[in-house]
Amino acid sequence: MVENTKRTLTRNRKLALTGAFSALVIVLGITKLGFITLSLTASITILQIPVILICMLAGLPEGLFVGLSFGVLSLIQAAMTPTGVLDPLFINPLCSVLPRLLLAVVAWLCWKLLNLIPHMPKTVSASVTGFIATAAHTLLVIGCLYIFEGGAVRKALGGIGYWALIGTLSFNAILESLASTVVCASVFAGFFIASNKKSKLSEE
Structure with a gap:
């Protein structure tokens, strides 16, 4: 009975986290708060962070769901409100959805592998996972664009490789x-x- 209760709590916790992070991706994307402009030449995107976090906190299936939410949002925005020269290409789900699903896989694998290292602090594993997964996200998105829409990309960017x-x-x-x-x-x-803290309180 106790084990079933713990499993239910864990499942409910994962569902709650998945819903919360999916909603966060949508809100950050729609409001443009997920795109931070630092200067005329520098800006950062933080929409990939919820995908990475859910992979660490809940697991791969949940990460794939949040990654799917990220990808579908990107596809919809590309179709309805394109802003950059490459945005129309993200209507192709292989360019918008696929790399976000692969991001979840990379983040989950990186997290699991780092946790195999003895005495590795969890916060260090989390920071390294965040760095590697985000770098991989950039490579995956651009890679998918060139693989599936290479001609259109080169035309839009003047032949750049x-x-x-x-x-x-x-x-x-x-x-x-x-x-x-x-x-x-x-x-x-x-x-x-x-x-x-919750564990200690439950023990008392």
Whole structure:
């Protein structure tokens, strides 16, 4: 009976987290709060962070769901309110949805592998996962664009190649990865502290 109750609580917790992070992605995307402009040449996107966090806190299935929410939102915005020269290409789900699903897989695998290292602090694992997964997200999105819409990409960007575009976006990509590092470590530390307090209270 106790084990069934614990399983129900865990399942309900995962469902609640999945719903909360999916809603967060949608709100950040619709309100544009997920796009932070630092200067005329530097800006960062934080929409990938909820996907990475849910993979660490709940698991891969939940991460795939939040990643799907991210991808579908990107597709809808590309269809309804495109702003950049490449935005219309995200109508293709292989460019908008697929890389966000792959992001969840990368984040989950990275998290699991880092936790296999003996005595590795969870907050360090969270920060490293945030950095690697965010960098991978940039590579995956641009990679999918070139694989599935390569001709249109080159035409829109004047013939620029994959690695040249990566080089152009490298500064922003590093900023996004650093932001993910800080946020993932901070949020995970907060959840870890809160969970420990609840565990102690339940024991009393």
